Each structure stands twice: as C-alpha cells, then as structure tokens.
Amino acid sequence: MNFNFINLQSYSNPQYFIYLMIALIPMMIGLYHGHRFKTYEAIFSLVFLFLIFDGVKWHQGVNLIIYLIIEFAITFCYLHYRKVGKNKTWVFCLAVILAIIPLALVKIQTAFPQTQVHGLLGFLGISYITFKTVQVIMEVRDGAIKKVDPGTYLRFLLFFPTISSGPIDRYRRFKKDFDNAPTRDQYITDMRYAVRYLFQGFLYKFILGWFFGTYWLPKISKAALAVGNANGGLKLSWWLLAYMYCYSMYLFFDFAGYSLFAVSISYFMGIHTPMNFNMPFISKNIKEFWNRWHKTLSFWFRDYIYMRFTFFAMKNKLIKNRIRLSQVSYLLLFGIMGFWHGLTWYYIVYGLFHAIAIIINDYWLRFKKKHRKQVPSNIFTKCLAIFITFNVVCLSFLIFSGFLSQLWFGWK
Structure with a gap:
C-alpha cells in the first residue's frame, strides 16, 4: 500500500481519519478494559x-x-526556583518573557518578511504550546x-x-485524566460523545465549511472585487454584506469542525479536552459571545x-475607578489578542473593535440595571439582542478577514 504521508496533515481529508482510527484501536481496547497503554500512546x-x-x-x-x-529548561528552572x-x-x-519570546519573533517575522531567516523558529502549533x-x-x-512530571x-x-x-487544555x-484510566461505563460514554463529535465535525468542516468557504466565498469575493473596481456604490455594499455573512459562516464551521x-x-484517547464552541451565534451580547466562541482561548486570555x-492595577492603585480599570483591561486584553493573530492592521483593529464593543455593552448593562423598570425584557x-450581537460579530469577522484591504488595493 502506498501511504501518501505528504497529504496526511491533521484533519485535512477523510483518508487521514482512516489511518487515525486504525491506530486508535489498541488504545481504545485498553481503555475499554480499564488500562491506559502509555507507551503505545506515546x-x-x-x-x-x-x-x-x-x-x-x-x-x-x-x-x-x-x-x-x-x-x-525555563519551566523546570522556575519550578526549582519556587x-x-x-x-x-x-x-x-x-x-x-523568555517563554513568549520565540512566539513574538515568529509573529514579527510573519509580519515583516524581510526579517525572516528561512526555517528559523516557526512551526505549526507554536502559539498553543506557548500558551x-x-x-x-x-x-x-x-x-x-507544586510538582510537574516531565x-x-x-x-x-x-x-x-x-x-x-487547540483547544487549549489546562x-x-x-x-488528572492522563493518570487515571476511565471505568468501562465511563469510557463507553466517552466513545458515544467521540463518535457524535466526529460526525458533527465532518458536517461542519467538510460539508458546511466547504460550501461556505470553497464554493460560495470565492464567487462572492470575485463579484465584490469586480463591482468595487467598477465603483459600484450601493451594489458593492450588497456584495460586501454577502461576503461578511458568508465568511463568518465559513470561519465558524471550519474552525468549529476542526475543534470537534x-x-x-x-x-x-480517554482525555476530556474541553469544548471550544457553544452556539456562539445565539449570544445576546458581545460578552456572552466570548463565553461561547473559542472558549479555551478566551478563558486563557481572561x-x-x-x-x-x-x-495588579488594583493592588498598586494604578487606576482607582473600577469602571475605567475594566475598560483599560479590555483594551489591553483584546489589543494583545489582535497582535497575537498577527501584526497587521486588520487583526489589531479586530481586537480593538471587540474591546470597544464590550465597553459599550457594559455601559448598556449598567443602564439596564439602573432603569430596570423602563427597559422591557x-x-x-431578546431576539433583537441576538440579531444585533450577530451582526456586530460578523462585522468584526469582515475586518478580521482582510478583505477590506483587498477592496482598497483593488480601487487603488
């Protein structure tokens, strides 16, 4: 049998899952009988x-x-120090800082190709290992x-x-999962969830993700660029709106499918990796959205x-007003998140956009609390809140996509 290893990248095609499931069988048999074969797993x-x-x-x-x-070296030196x-x-x-420096250098090299040294530093997954x-x-x-087993x-x-x-585990x-094999009943339940998430992932990534990202998005992008070059005005706005919604659906289904x-x-494998998404598009405000979207990353940053x-700011009395402190913290949080995605204007604007959206949302929540009787519920x-939040999020994804840059340079 000719194994085409070059095409067997993580979750990239159905063929990958055939080899993956075959390789999982001994591990699954062991876990079913209450044993974790750590050597085989390694x-x-x-x-x-x-x-x-x-x-x-x-x-x-x-x-x-x-x-x-x-x-x-950094982790165990610091552990010994403590x-x-x-x-x-x-x-x-x-x-x-020492742990983060390699990731920061990779981001700089990506943003400024002239600084790149071929093959230096970068590799797939560096962000999540750093986190x-x-x-x-x-x-x-x-x-x-207090103790870290190497x-x-x-x-x-x-x-x-x-x-x-990801998702990013703790x-x-x-x-706790790795040190203890589940009971048979627990593992049967795990396998039920595993099969469910596997097929849901196929639906999201290879069907819905393909439909929005591979089939529809290039057509909409081409049409929007063509109308933009022709200075189409209102006509361009409709295509841009279509791109915004289509890209948002693609981003969700592709990423959520991978996470599943x-x-x-x-x-x-008997490890309860946390879920990354929980129906984010039914969120009633932007803060709730970040409790549902890419949860392990948002919780890590939080x-x-x-x-x-x-x-730190409260202890050192840097900002005495708690509302102002939370606002500065949001700007810092989402500013860093934007920079983490990349040192490009639209990633940074994407992060600051969400910071400002959460600050506005906090103002609104305080207003609602103060005028509870006057504000209907x-x-x-609730449907209006979901609709507004959904469109705010989709607008942020349009910024994140970088498509506005393509339109701008197309006009130029």
Missing part, C-alpha cells in the same frame, strides 16, 4: 506528529524539538502547581489532537491577562 502520538512535520516541513519538526528543550522558597516578581516576569507553557509557569507562581508535561505540550489549533485537568475533531479524538492585570428584545 509512540502513536510521535507517529502522527511526524505526519504533521514530514516532507517539506521537516525543519518545523526540528524547530519544535529545539523549542521544547528551551521551554522545558521550590527553594523564592518568589521574586522579576524572576517570574523573566520566565514568562500551555505560560499557564504552567503562572500556576507554579500561584502555588496551584513525562506528563511533555505529553501535555505535544498532545497531538490539539497541537496545531495541565492539572489533563494530568480534536475533542473527538481526545475522547477516544485568566492570565485580564484578571492578572486587573489585580421579552422575547422580542
């Missing part, structure tokens, strides 16, 4: 990681190994994590179902950036 993960970094991407695999050595009873803030900040590392360092600082930590960082695009939650695959394979900056107002 070999299994290494093989599928090899499929991700094979061929022309071999240098990314080398970068991954180098990066893991660096992150291990074990001897020391807790200097500057040492903690240094550890976090996991920083999370562990911060929880070691807090005392929530083998479990390595598997946590390299957990292949989620390595390229070390303590992952370790990652969760499904995790459940087959816990390790927003909350920590807020507590019924099925109509």
Whole structure:
C-alpha cells in the first residue's frame, strides 16, 4: 500500500481519519478494559506528529524539538526556583518573557518578511504550546502547581489532537485524566460523545465549511472585487454584506469542525479536552459571545491577562475607578489578542473593535440595571439582542478577514 504521508496533515481529508482510527484501536481496547497503554500512546502520538512535520516541513519538526528543550529548561528552572522558597516578581516576569519570546519573533517575522531567516523558529502549533507553557509557569507562581512530571508535561505540550489549533487544555485537568484510566461505563460514554463529535465535525468542516468557504466565498469575493473596481456604490455594499455573512459562516464551521475533531479524538484517547464552541451565534451580547466562541482561548486570555492585570492595577492603585480599570483591561486584553493573530492592521483593529464593543455593552448593562423598570425584557428584545450581537460579530469577522484591504488595493 502506498501511504501518501505528504497529504496526511491533521484533519485535512477523510483518508487521514482512516489511518487515525486504525491506530486508535489498541488504545481504545485498553481503555475499554480499564488500562491506559502509555507507551503505545506515546509512540502513536510521535507517529502522527511526524505526519504533521514530514516532507517539506521537516525543519518545523526540528524547530519544535529545539523549542521544547528551551521551554522545558525555563519551566523546570522556575519550578526549582519556587521550590527553594523564592518568589521574586522579576524572576517570574523573566520566565514568562523568555517563554513568549520565540512566539513574538515568529509573529514579527510573519509580519515583516524581510526579517525572516528561512526555517528559523516557526512551526505549526507554536502559539498553543506557548500558551500551555505560560499557564504552567503562572500556576507554579500561584502555588496551584507544586510538582510537574516531565513525562506528563511533555505529553501535555505535544498532545497531538490539539497541537496545531487547540483547544487549549489546562495541565492539572489533563494530568488528572492522563493518570487515571476511565471505568468501562465511563469510557463507553466517552466513545458515544467521540463518535457524535466526529460526525458533527465532518458536517461542519467538510460539508458546511466547504460550501461556505470553497464554493460560495470565492464567487462572492470575485463579484465584490469586480463591482468595487467598477465603483459600484450601493451594489458593492450588497456584495460586501454577502461576503461578511458568508465568511463568518465559513470561519465558524471550519474552525468549529476542526475543534470537534480534536475533542473527538481526545475522547477516544480517554482525555476530556474541553469544548471550544457553544452556539456562539445565539449570544445576546458581545460578552456572552466570548463565553461561547473559542472558549479555551478566551478563558486563557481572561485568566492570565485580564484578571492578572486587573489585580495588579488594583493592588498598586494604578487606576482607582473600577469602571475605567475594566475598560483599560479590555483594551489591553483584546489589543494583545489582535497582535497575537498577527501584526497587521486588520487583526489589531479586530481586537480593538471587540474591546470597544464590550465597553459599550457594559455601559448598556449598567443602564439596564439602573432603569430596570423602563427597559422591557421579552422575547422580542431578546431576539433583537441576538440579531444585533450577530451582526456586530460578523462585522468584526469582515475586518478580521482582510478583505477590506483587498477592496482598497483593488480601487487603488
């Protein structure tokens, strides 16, 4: 049999799932009988990681190994530092900065191609491994994590179902699953969810995602650019609106489909990777949206950036007014999120757009609370809130897509 490894990238085509499910069988049999075959699981993960970094991407695999050595050194040096009873803030900040530097350099190289050195630093999944590392360092600082097992930590960082695009798990939650095989009844329940998420992922990514992203989006994009070049005015507005909704649907179904695959394979492996999406387009306000959209990322940013900056600012009395403090924290949070997506104007504007939207939403919520009797609350107002939130989100995705830049340069 001729295995075309070059095309077997993560969740990229149905053929990938055939080999994946065959390789999962021994692990599934073991878990069904209450045993976790950790050695086989390690070999299994290494093989599928090899499929991700094979061929022309071999240098990314080398970068991954180098990066893991660096992150291990930072994590365990800081862990040793904390074990001897020391807790200097500057040492903690240094550890976090050193962990983030490679990711920051990759983002700079991506934004400014003239600074790139071929094959240096970057590899698929660097963001999510960095987030996991920083999370562990911060929880070691807090005392929530007192011991890190090197083998479990390595598997946590390299957990292949989620390595390229999440969801982002937490070390303590992952370790609890990894150290204990489920009972037979628990694993049967896990497999039911795994099968359900697998087929739902196929529906989202390969059917709906394909329809919106591969079939419709290029046609709408071509028409919008053509009308834009012809200075179509109102006609362009309709095409732009169509692009906005189509791209939003594609972004959701493609990403949610990928996340469902990652969760499904995790459940087959007896690991309860958290869900990433929870019907985000029925959100009644923008804050609720971020509790439903890419949840593991938004919760990571909330816990390790927003909350920590807020507590730091309150402790040091940087901003005394709590409302102003929350607004500054939102701008910082979503500004960093925008920069994380890329050092391009539309990513940064996308982040600031959401910060401003949440600030406006907070004003509205305070107004509603103060004028509870005057502001109606019924099925109509709830539907209106969902409609407004949906369109605000879709507008942000239009900015995020970069299509406005294409139109601008088309006009130029």
